[in-house]
Amino acid sequence: MPSLSPPPRRIIISHRLPLRSTPDPSSPFQFSFSLDPDSLPLQLSSSLPSPPLFVGTLSLPSPSSSLSDELSQHLLSTFSCLPVFLPSDLHHHFYHRFCKHYLWPLLHYLLPLSPSSHGGLPFESALYRSYLSANKLFADRITEILNPEEDFVWVHDYHLIALPTFLRKRFPCVKLGFFLHSPFPSSEIFRTIPVRDDLLRALLNSDMVGFHTFDYARHFLSSCSRLLGLGYQSKRGYIGLEYYGRNIIVKILPVGIDMGQLQSVVSSPETASKIRELKETYKDRVLIVGVDDVDIFKGIGLKFLAMEKLLEERPELQGRAILIQITNPARSQGKDIQEVRDETHSIRDRINTRFGQPGYQPVVVIENRPVPMYEKAAFYAMAECCVMNAVRDGLNRIPYTYTLCRELSPALSDSSKKSVIVLSEFVGCSPSLSGAIRVNPWNIESVSEAMYTAISMSEVEKQLRHEKHYKYISTHDVAYWAQSFDQDLQRACQDHSVKKNCYGIGFGMSFRVVALGPGFNKLLVENVVSGYRKTCSRLVLLDYDGTMVPQSLIDKRPSEEVIQIVNRLCADPSNVVFVVSGRGKDDLAKWFEPCEKLGIAAEHGYYIRWNRDSQWETSACINTPLDFDWMKVVLPVMRQYTEATDGSHIEQKDSALVWHHQEADPDFGLCQAKELLDHLEKLLANEPVVVKRGHHIVEVTPQGISKGVVVETIISAMQDHNKAPDFVLCVGDDTSDEDMFEAVRNCANKPEIPKITEVFPCTVGNKPSMAKYYLDDTVDVLKMLRALADTGQPGPGSSQSYVSFDDPF
Numbered sequence: 001m002p003s004l005s006p007p008p009r010r011i012i013i014s015h016r017l018p019l020r021s022t023p024d025p026s027s028p029f030q031f032s033f034s035l036d037p038d039s040l041p042l043q044l045s046s047s048l049p050s051p052p053l054f055v056g057t058l059s060l061p062s063p064s065s066s067l068s069d070e071l072s073q074h075l076l077s078t079f080s081c082l083p084v085f086l087p088s089d090l091h092h093h094f095y096h097r098f099c100k101h102y103l104w105p106l107l108h109y110l111l112p113l114s115p116s117s118h119g120g121l122p123f124e125s126a127l128y129r130s131y132l133s134a135n136k137l138f139a140d141r142i143t144e145i146l147n148p149e150e151d152f153v154w155v156h157d158y159h160l161i162a163l164p165t166f167l168r169k170r171f172p173c174v175k176l177g178f179f180l181h182s183p184f185p186s187s188e189i190f191r192t193i194p195v196r197d198d199l200l201r202a203l204l205n206s207d208m209v210g211f212h213t214f215d216y217a218r219h220f221l222s223s224c225s226r227l228l229g230l231g232y233q234s235k236r237g238y239i240g241l242e243y244y245g246r247n248i249i250v251k252i253l254p255v256g257i258d259m260g261q262l263q264s265v266v267s268s269p270e271t272a273s274k275i276r277e278l279k280e281t282y283k284d285r286v287l288i289v290g291v292d293d294v295d296i297f298k299g300i301g302l303k304f305l306a307m308e309k310l311l312e313e314r315p316e317l318q319g320r321a322i323l324i325q326i327t328n329p330a331r332s333q334g335k336d337i338q339e340v341r342d343e344t345h346s347i348r349d350r351i352n353t354r355f356g357q358p359g360y361q362p363v364v365v366i367e368n369r370p371v372p373m374y375e376k377a378a379f380y381a382m383a384e385c386c387v388m389n390a391v392r393d394g395l396n397r398i399p400y401t402y403t404l405c406r407e408l409s410p411a412l413s414d415s416s417k418k419s420v421i422v423l424s425e426f427v428g429c430s431p432s433l434s435g436a437i438r439v440n441p442w443n444i445e446s447v448s449e450a451m452y453t454a455i456s457m458s459e460v461e462k463q464l465r466h467e468k469h470y471k472y473i474s475t476h477d478v479a480y481w482a483q484s485f486d487q488d489l490q491r492a493c494q495d496h497s498v499k500k501n502c503y504g505i506g507f508g509m510s511f512r513v514v515a516l517g518p519g520f521n522k523l524l525v526e527n528v529v530s531g532y533r534k535t536c537s538r539l540v541l542l543d544y545d546g547t548m549v550p551q552s553l554i555d556k557r558p559s560e561e562v563i564q565i566v567n568r569l570c571a572d573p574s575n576v577v578f579v580v581s582g583r584g585k586d587d588l589a590k591w592f593e594p595c596e597k598l599g600i601a602a603e604h605g606y607y608i609r610w611n612r613d614s615q616w617e618t619s620a621c622i623n624t625p626l627d628f629d630w631m632k633v634v635l636p637v638m639r640q641y642t643e644a645t646d647g648s649h650i651e652q653k654d655s656a657l658v659w660h661h662q663e664a665d666p667d668f669g670l671c672q673a674k675e676l677l678d679h680l681e682k683l684l685a686n687e688p689v690v691v692k693r694g695h696h697i698v699e700v701t702p703q704g705i706s707k708g709v710v711v712e713t714i715i716s717a718m719q720d721h722n723k724a725p726d727f728v729l730c731v732g733d734d735t736s737d738e739d740m741f742e743a744v745r746n747c748a749n750k751p752e753i754p755k756i757t758e759v760f761p762c763t764v765g766n767k768p769s770m771a772k773y774y775l776d777d778t779v780d781v782l783k784m785l786r787a788l789a790d791t792g793q794p795g796p797g798s799s800q801s802y803v804s805f806d807d808p809f
Contacts, residue, residue: 007049008150010486013138015095015159017056017081018042029071031060035079038373040478041156043258047479048486052154054081055142061088084141086134093130097121099159100332103131107158107182108297108392109189123194132162132509139166148174152489155206157181162198164205165511172502172513177489178203179210181255182394183428187223198509200227204243205512208492210251210485212395212428217252225666238488245500245515245766249492253484254432256477257400265373266381266408274378275411282382286321286455289383291376291398292390294330294340294367299389299424299441301340304347304363306389306447311355311362314452318355318362321455323387324379327367341367380405381412385454387422388429389441395428399436403469418462419469420454422447432472435465514766516774523762523773525787528729531758532788535727536574539718540788541711541740543732544581544588546695547764550778551662551733557591565782568789570597576725578714580605580707582699582736584653585616604701604736605710606655619705619713626702630687631657634700637679645672655702662696673698695734707732708739715747724754729788730771731781733764741770 018039024032035042045052053076062085063071075081086094101121102112112122121127138160146153148171155163155178167174180203190196200223203209211217217239224230224241232241232250239250265271278287288307292298307323314321325344330337348363355362380386386402399421406412406419423429423436430438437450501516516522532538542548548562558566570577578599581588585602589612592598596612607616631652638650638659647664650657659676661669676698680691688703711730718725730737730744741761748756763769764781775781 008152009050009147010045010048010052011055011142011146011151011153012041012045012052012156013055013142013153013160013163014041014156015056016059017054017075017079017083018045019058019075019079019081021058021060029063029067029074033075033079037258037261040255043261043478044482046260047482051080053145054079055084055138056081057084057086057091062086082141082145084138086137090130090134090137093127094134095159096333098124098127098131101334102127103158104182104332105296106189106193107185109183109185110296111189111192128195135160135162136166138163139170142167143170146171146174151175152486152493153177154179154485154489162202162509165198165202165509168205168513169504169511172504173496175489175493175496176206177208177210177251177485177492178206179251179485180216180394181212183392184211184216184219184223186219187226190219190223191227195509196223197227200224201506201510201512204228204230204241204248206248207246208249208251208485208489210253212252212254213431214252216394216428217250221250222667225670229666231670242767244505244512245517245520246513247492247495249488251485251488253481254395254429254476255397256479256481257397257404257473259404259474259477259479262377262401262404263408266377266405267410268374270372270374271377271381271409272411274375275381275409278378278382282322284320286317287379287383288321288323288385288387288451288455289326289379289402290323290387290389291326291328291379292388293328294337295332296336296340297390297392299391300325300327301343301347302391302441302444302447303387303389304344304351305444306387306451307363308347308351308354309444309448310451311351313448317452317455319357319360321362322360323363324383325363325365326371326376326379327365329370376401377405377409381409385420385422385451387447387451388424388427389422389439389447390424390427391441393424393427397429399423399429399433399469400473403466403473406466407470415459418459418466420457420462420465421469422450422454432476433469435468516766519772520769521773523760523775523784525784528760528784529787529791531727531760532791535758537718537723537725538572538575538727539714539725539729540569540575540577541714541728541730541732541744542577542579542785543707543734543737543740543764544579544583546733547731547737547778547781548579551695556587561782563592563594565785565789566592566595566598569785570595576714576718576723578710580710580732580740582656582658582694582734584651585609599714601707601710603653603655604705604707605713606653606702606705608710608713619709626655627688628655630684630689630700633683634680637683638676641672641676645669648672655705657700659698660696661698669696692735694736706739707736708743711740711743712747715753719753724756726754726756727758728756729760729762731762731764731775737763738770745770 018036018041020034020036021031041054068085072083075083102123153174153176158180164176164178167176221232230241232239241248290303292300311318348365351363352361380402386399388396388399403419407417421433421436423433423438424441425438437454439447439450441447502513504511504513506512545551549556549558569575578601580601582604583602585607588600588602599610601608605619609616634657638657641659642648642650645661645664648661650659661673677691677693680700684691689700690703691700715725728744730740732740744759744761747753748759760773761771762773762775763771764775766774
């Protein structure tokens with residue numbers, strides 16, 4: 001049998017390697033190393049198709065250059081860990097200052113309103129440069145070992161948001177997923193970051209971006225919409241963003257618990273011994289447990305105040321209820337950490353002074369030492385209730401761990417395997433724990449009442465809540481999370497196997513990759529000019545808004561340059577030039593009044609005229625007068641939506657009604673447009689009209705009117721005058737222009753029409769289109785038209801075959 005090829009390698013990148021280091025004078029490195037079973041990167045690795053390679057920093061000073069290579073080789077061969085060595089001053093500015101005191105507080109909704117803002121630094125360009133420098137050193141290290149054709153790269157958390165840009169710049173087809181373990185704030189908060197576009201584009205340089213909750217994903221999508229103008233689609237359960245021809249998947253799934261690792265801790269002799277000790281120490285007491293990092297968002301002080309309120313209002317619990325608060329060592333440095341400690345100590349001392357008795361302290365704080373996992377497991381197993389009161393937290397797996405310890409502990413009888421969780425609604429795990437008592441941590445009375453409800457709840461209800469949580473947690477463990485992310489990352493990278501033309505654009509952190517399908521290319525001016533020179537009967541079809549003038553302009557009138565270019569193109573007797581627009585005929589006629597030989601199709605072709613001196617005619621496809629009574633029904637509906645949507649307005653044409661929402665709030669405008677579309681489709685189901693969405697518009701037009709019909713009419717008229725086109729250039733930017741592209745393609749393939757040798761259907765902006773080509777923007781369009789106008793020579797034989805088209809309609 002042929003040997004099976006090994007699965008592609010996974011490279012897991014995080015700020016820290018999953019290693020523990022202990023001083024060891026006998027080691028040439030002065031430290032000995034071991035894998036850290038509590039590290040998330042290590043926990044997820046066991047469920048991947050192949051052993052991964054870990055990349056990250058060490059929690060000790062960088063070794064001398066003479067030892068760094070030797071240490072790297074040792075860690076790589078022994079633990080599959082590749083260290084990134086950051087100079088100590090760079091790491092301090094990158095991690096302790098920019099990450100922990102600017103980016104992390106802001107992601108948790110704390111704005112640095114002043115230089116002395118509690119816990120948050122104002123933005124500093126120098127610190128941001130340190131952040132980029134650190135991310136670049138990560139990219140340098142990964143470059144040494146990455147096989148971009150095979151490897152899958154998984155980047156973790158906010159420390160490395162910039163890394164996808166550095167990797168994508170070096171490897172355009174790298175298979176890259178990113179998971180954010182912190183909250184993603186609302187767009188109002190995120191938009192305060194001076195380098196917000198840099199960070200968003202960096203995330204979009206991934207193939208998949210993962211979040212713990214839908215709220216975080218929703219905020220990310222809203223930021224992409226408001227800052228970059230990107231929409232998203234939900235298809236077959238997946239949320240996708242189209243970004244310069246690449247499809248980025250947005251993944252929503254909270255991290256689970258390593259069941260095997262926790263089972264071994266819970267079943268260990270150390271845990272059993274600690275449980276026996278706690279049973280003796282806290283005999284006949286009601287234990288409430290809380291485990292938190294020391295930081296300003298964990299709400300430890302608010303929890304203590306709720307405990308104080310509980311003892312005030314429930315005197316029967318005095319002497320019985322005890323809150324055990326375990327505080328993990330702080331992950332950062334600064335005065336905010338000391339202020340948290342001072343506050344919690346002050347409240348603890350006050351409560352213990354008021355309600356303490358000999359042999360009883362209502363609040364017990366375990367701090368100033370790393371608490372081993374077996375000791376935490378013992379407290380979890382003994383506690384009647386777990387209180388997680390953070391004011392903001394990305395996920396927090398403590399409630400998961402508590403539930404499992406109550407279920408798996410062999411020291412508890414089956415009747416004791418029940419649990420209750422009091423959980424802040426601002427914690428990421430809250431949506432997945434539907435049996436928890438959810439609270440607003442700022443409402444002290446509410447939290448106090450929830451704590452009383454938890455410990456006084458009937459045994460049956462405790463059991464039901466516990467079983468509900470255990471079922472979810474046991475089936476959505478860290479292995480499930482890792483496998484799900486890995487499978488979806490493979491799915492997100494399937495496009496990599498399809499041959500696409502990829503190239504990078506932008507400088508620095510604005511870099512992104514443009515991915516084009518095999519039949520979709522940027523329109524090269526020299527190719528159009530070459531085809532233009534070789535032909536003698538040319539048709540040029542141009543959309544107006546977004547093609548000849550930018551959509552963002554308030555003054556939509558054509559510039560003098562546009563008028564000059566159009567007139568020079570029309571002056572060539574081999575050319576037929578048309579502006580095909582959705583705009584009304586009066587505006588177009590006034591704006592292009594200097595263009596004597598320009599043809600205009602207004603209102604998507606409802607009105608047509610061949611040149612300035614000819615009369616406006618209705619479309620040739622309209623054989624009978626149209627009934628516009630439907631406008632009397634549509635106009636009041638559009639007015640209703642206009643009144644309810646600030647920034648929207650109605651455009652009333654002779655043949656159509658258009659509702660514009662470009663100036664409205666992006667999210668609300670889009671929502672209202674979808675609702676209006678649905679409303680009108682139902683209302684006009686039996687009317688001879690078409691309701692359609694466009695670029696920031698909802699439009700109602702008569703059936704049979706489209707830009708595609710205009711193209712067919714013009715080409716047919718040219719053929720009738722023995723002037724069938726052998727060159728067609730068709731440029732537009734909107735969904736209505738897709739009808740033009742389709743019509744051009746169909747006409748080029750019709751046997752009754754002489755072969756069109758040079759065909760250039762072109763959309764403006766790199767996006768899915770029926771066009772074969774694209775140009776980036778209106779600047780590129782004018783550059784191309786200027787080049788054609790400068791060519792200034794009729795095609796071969798044009799003077800002999802020119803036929804005047806004064807009014808073929």
